[in-house]
Amino acid sequence: MTTSPIDQEELIQFLYLCPVGIAQIDPRGTISLLNAKGSQLLMPHARRLGLENLFDILDRYDATLRHLSATSEDHGTLCEHQVVQLESAEKPQHLAFTLLKTSPETIMAVFEDVTRVTEAEAETRDLLTSTAIERGRSELAAEVLHDIGNAVVGIGTRTASLLEDSQWPELIQLGKLGGFLSSRSEALTATLGEKKADALIKLVNEVHGSLESRRQRTEESMQSFTMSVHHIQEILNLHRHYARQSAYAGRERVSLKVIAEDALTIQAAALAKRSITLERRFAPDLPKLSLDRTRMIQVLGNLLKNACEAFDACPPAAGRKIVLEIARDKAGSGLCMQLRDNACGFAPERAELLFEKDTSTKGRGSGLGLYHCRKVVESHGGTLVLQSDGPGLGASSILTLPNSPTPEPDHADHLEHENPGH
C-alpha cells in the first residue's frame, strides 16, 4: 500500500503530538526517533546530555532498562510499565516505560508520567496500612478490655459484698455494752468506785463512737468505690463496643449527638480531673448522618482529649470551659460541630502544622492523631480545621460533615445504644 505525502505528514503529526512519550532506540539506548511528549518528559532530566541516548539519561536513577535491553532475544516485549523514579528539584517524577524489541537493532519505547498515580497508590497503601494497624489495635484493645472487664467485675462483686457486711455486728454489741454499762452506773460505782466506773463507761462509749465513725467513713468509701467501679465498667463497655465494631466498621445513619455523648463519657474523667465545665449546645431536630460511628467516636474523643490536655499548658485558673456545639451547616443539610476551649491556644499560623503526620502538640504520640482524624473526616466528605486567635486565647476545632440525600430527623437519640454486654 502506498501513502500519499499528506498521509505521511498526518502520521508524523499524529506520532509527534501523541500524548505519551514515544521513542525509537537501539539496544544501547541511542535515540533515533522521539516525539514531543517524549522530549517534554526527558529534557528536564537530560540537560547537557541532550536527547541522544535514553539510558545515559536514566542510568543515574535506574539502570534496569539498560540491562533489560541487553537481551540477546531478537524481538519481544522487554518490559511493561516499568516505573523509573527520576529525582528533580521539586519532587520525584515517576515515568513508566514499556519496551518492545521489534528487530535486533530496534526497540520501541513508550513512556508516560505516572507520578500522580504513583503518589495516589502510595497514599492508598498508607491508608490501608494505617487501617490495618488500627484494626489490629482494635482487636488487641477488645481483648485487653475484655480481660480488664472481667477483673473489674471481680472487684465490683467483692465491693458489693463488703457493703452488705457494713453493719459490723461487733460494733453493735459494743454499743449495747456501752448502753448497758451506762444503765448500771450505780452498781459499777459501788463496785469500782465512781472514778473508775465513769472512766470505764467513758472508754467504752468513746471506743464505740470512734469505731462507728470509722465504719461510716469506710461505708462511704465503699459506696464511692462501687460508683467508680460502675463508671469504669460503663467506660469499658463503651470502649469494648467500639473496639469490636471497628473490626467490621461500616457506615450507618447515626446521630452525631449520640457519638458526642459517648465520646464525652469516655473523656469524663479527663474533664473532671481538670475541673473543666462542659457546656452542650445541641440544636434541635438534627439529621442523622451516614457515619462510621467507631471512627467518628475516636475522632470526637481525640478532639475532646486534645482540648482537655490544652489546659495542662495553662496556669491553673478558675473558669475552665469547653463548649460543644452541634448545629446544621450553612447549607442546612449537613452538620457543623464546634469544640471551643478557653485554654492555651496557639499561633494561628501553626493551625495546619498541627495536622501534619507525626506532629503532636504535647511532645508524645496519641492514639489517633489529628492527621488521622482529618483523614477519617475527609473520608466522610467532611472537613476538620483548628482555629485560634493566638497563644492564651483558646482554640476551636471545627468539624463539618455533609449529608447524603435522605436526612432523617434525630428523634431516637438514646435508643441507639445496643447493650454492650460481653
Next chain:
Amino acid sequence: MKFRDDNILAMLATATPEQLDELPFGVVRMDHRGVVVDYNRFESEVSGLPDHRVVGKHFFEQIAPCTNNFLVAVRFAEEKLDELVDYVFTYRMKPTRVLLRLLKSPGIEHQYLLVEKV
C-alpha cells in the same frame, strides 16, 4: 538582527512578518497566553509546519509540546525574561539540538521564542 543581539526584543517588536521571514533563525511570536501570532519561514521550514497551521494555536500545547515543561513554557509566566536555554527539539520526530532564547518584557505586546540550530 542577530540571534544574540542585546536589544533584539525591541527590534523584534517592530519587525513585520516579512522581516521575520528574512532572519537566519527561528522566531515564534506569541501573545502572552502562548497563542502564535507569527511563525517565521526558518522555523516553518525546519519543523515542516506551514505558518497557517500554526498561527492561532497554542504553541506550548498544540505545536511544540516538547517545550511544555518548567524549562521553557513555565518560564514565560515570568514578567521579564531574556534567557538562553540549551534544548532538544523533536522536529519531525528527529531529536535536534537547538539553542533557545526566551524573550518577554512588560512594555512589549508579544513574547518571543527564538530557535537557533546548534
